[in-house]
Amino acid sequence: MTEQLRLAEQKAAVVLPEPFVKWFAEKGWSPRAHQIELLAKAQGGQSVLLIAPTGAGKTLAGFLPSLTELAGRPRRRPGQAHRGIHTLYISPLKALAVDIERNLGKPVEEIGLPVTVETRTGDTPAHKRQRQKLAPPDILLTTPEQLALLIAAADARRFFEDLRYVVLDELHSLVTSKRGHLLSLGLARLRSFVPALQMIGLSATVAEPDELRRWLVSQNPPGPMAELIVVIGGAKPEISILDSEERVPWAGHSARYATPEIYNEIKRHKTTLLFVNTRSQAELLFQELWRVNEDTLPIALHHGSLDVAQRRRVEKAMGENALRAIVATSTLDLGIDWGDVDLVVHVGAPKGASRLAQRIGRANHRMDEPSKAILIPANRFEVLECRAALDANYLGAQDTPPLVNGGLDVLAQHVLGCACGAPFQADALFEEVRTAAPYADLDRPTFDRVIDFVATGGYALKNYERYARIRLNKDGLWRVSNPRVAQQYRLNVGTIIEVPALNVRYVQAGSRGAASRGGRVLGKIEEAFLETLTHGDTFMFAGKVLRFEGIRESECFVSNAPGSDAKVPYYGGGKFPLSTYLAEQVRAMLDDPQRWKKLPEQVADWLRFQADKSVLPKRDDLLIETFPRGNRYYLVAYPFEGRLAHQTLGMLLTRRLDRAGARPLGFVATDYALAIWSLADMGHMFRAKKPSLAALFDQDMLGDDLEAWLAGSWLLKRTFRNCALISGLIEKRHPGQEKSGRQVTVSTDLIYDVLRSHEPDHILLQATRADAATGLLDVSRLAEMLSRVQGRIMHKNLEQISPLAVPIMLEIGKMPVHGEADETLLMDAATLVEEAMGTK
Amino acid sequence: MTVALAMAATLADTGAVRIAGERAICDRRGVLYFPEFRLLAVSDLHLEKGSSLARRGTLVPPYDTGATLLRLQTVIADYQPAIVISLGDSFHDGGGAARMHASFRERLEGLMVGRDWFWVAGNHDPEAPADLPGDTVRELAIGSLLFRHEPSAVRVEGEISGHLHPCARIVQQGRSVRRRCFAGDGGRMIMPAFGAYTGSLNLLDRAYAGLFRRETLMAYMLGTERIFAISHSMLRPG
Structure with a gap:
């Protein structure tokens, strides 16, 4: 027995009540060191962040402080008033809450604890919700949206007055989105109700644990961070990259070439989980597998667009171990464990190393046995990316995106929610909001503008004073101006925007x-x-x-459509761009021929070929190739900064090239590269320094060019729409309302146009630009790249296409530029008509 | 006057149509001009839609009336019409004219000076707009043309109407473009909505069923530089 374990057992005897010790013993288990440590810290009155891999008994650890405390509490006598919620558990997924209810039920029942556990989600029937308000359970399992609703209720303060703990599951995935911003504000509210409240965060490994430790506790004034407990992962996973006998394609996302080999792996294992990045990839892989499924193995499909009943059937069959393989997208991504999965196959690039770790954690939930996973790259660049991800996993590196400042649209929603609950005083709410980590740096003028926005829209033209949603009364308190406002708020709560x-x-x-x-x-x-x-x-x-x-x-x-091939493929584009960390790894690998030995031979050959015909970029350099092809001239850049940043770069470069007289015709962006084609010889122009590449890639493109392009961009309009919906400027559309809504609703694109030309500094446009910088445009990443490559641009003018350029050249024409309304399309159609009618 | 003729001549290239024999120009900004009558028609201004929404708690920017009037001012300055017909739903609701900010009212009245101005009654604004000049009518016949807000169920040659806010969509190679449009079959014309906050309804929607001769129906889609005439068979729903 190690020293550590012995200490843990001694400690356990101190902090763990007798019935729990007995229960562990009956099960033949002993409490894990981190479970006891967390319990001890919680009993000492501290908030705690537990970082542990899946299967480490994280959930039980998170609930031990509550269960032990509730075990010692005298039972409520008949006639005694109901006690409030003792512990609030918040998870990003409804399904997770339901799962936890099941898992928690076991120890509660077996130890014989006087503890009630209930879920409250969007699916909970109204009568149950009402009952929960009158007779609350000891432990309530819920989602961030439900918390927002509970806080906006008139009895919120009373409902939460007995609250002791908040357990936050999958914290690493919650904090990076606007949902996380809303949740942080909700927790700030709870802290103001119950100052002694303790937070227990459960998270997978993250790059910066301190960010989460601060997130869990009040930041106004900033005190000590939450305590940290880290559990090092158990056995190292066995991960390999499929070394295919087949030729790995240059481009594409289907990985169709590997279907027979994947099928063989399924046959060799009990249950295989196959992960892909998009729904269309899932559909395609599923079809391909059934095409070769000679043994008619039970292989199922699971993704978020499928009918709920269908999904539940698959999940049930999975729990009963009735399936041999499940093809899934991210709907199955978070810590839900069902059945005995002994192999995880990841098709396509894993994009972020932490996503990979998460997905591999799915296999074999017993910590001490190694998980087994196979990566299937769909094309050659993905081979590089898989290799980098694999190395990253062994290094234990994790790259969750850095936390950003809280959205002002989310703050607006929260302010209205607070008013719906009870009248508030602006000074007090400002101080409270700043206790939430994402809003710690919020300044008072901005906060006041948000209140003004919530009240009357915050416009310079004060036309709407008489229609205010909240009003400042003589007693210095802001109140909802009429009950309908609260009703409207409740229908629109949350930050998740559903695509129609x-x-x-x-x-x-x-x-x-x-x-x-x-x-x-x-x-x-x-x-x-x-x-x-x-x-x-x-x-x-x-x-x-x-x-x-x-x-x-x-x-x-x-x-x-029996027997026919699908005519229209749909590649929605990887939702997750290549992470900064992986991009760096891929560039490092390209620069180091020693590391090519670990790559499949055909891919290493491809790189050698590139070195021969052109050049490979140095780790911190940006390679630009130019070459003619057909009657066009091409520029291919290899920044490896992800599709979104490349798309933005493509937009800006084509504007500049147009001004320089290169007559650019179009561009295409992938996660790895950017290709632009033109009528003029760009290679020649760069060599004559008209313009020089340094000038072309100068950081000043993020100034006026960006502004000018952004103004009319559909990307910004889409971002504005989200901000308008979240902030409550307009209501979310409900199904069925669409048709009759023509005269009533007003499109956010029209509002955007009007607002931008009349009040460009409006707070909602400010929120939109902040979102765009990190979201769809990834301007922040582009800015980092431009500053990194200053003075490090390598130009290679070629006679013909290089091996490295082949993948992106194959994407030309295949990838539609979504949304950008193009009048050339109209022109083509109109010309057709004119020709047919003989008017031209 | 010379300005107007010059303008009409250049536009005739793209937006010229005949409705029941009368020559007209579909302007890409969404107005219809009849050079013979020096008549400008505009439909569904929906002025004060913003404040109408605000009354019900949706606080959209209060600049729509200003934006709509500014665009109207530009086309009126270009054509210098003798007659302007606002084809109904000029205000988003009956109280719109009364709610309008004084500065906008002045601008609107400025546009009306020196020309005949007709408010055709619409379903949103069946009564005459409060305290504004101009004549309020249910419908108006000029030459072989008949101006009214809602298209009649039976086909009337020469009818110019609005109400439905037509738009059209075309799809090619998985890409699509959707724009407001004029819809005409040579006999009648339905105009696009002009207001800054007005939505639109696809020409293939059931609401248009039976209104047009399909064989000759064209959508005149509004582009940023010109009008695009697209035949009915190329249109897609959505």
């Missing part, structure tokens, strides 16, 4: 709806995708090839 989607319903081939209303609903697909289909187009969904029959109200009708 239509039900996909099965009908008989050729029927256009009316006669076949009874068909089964397969799931939901984004309206934007369906709108690009015409009658008869085929596409893949729910594991089937479907024929598009038409759209009727909020439903899309489809029929079976």
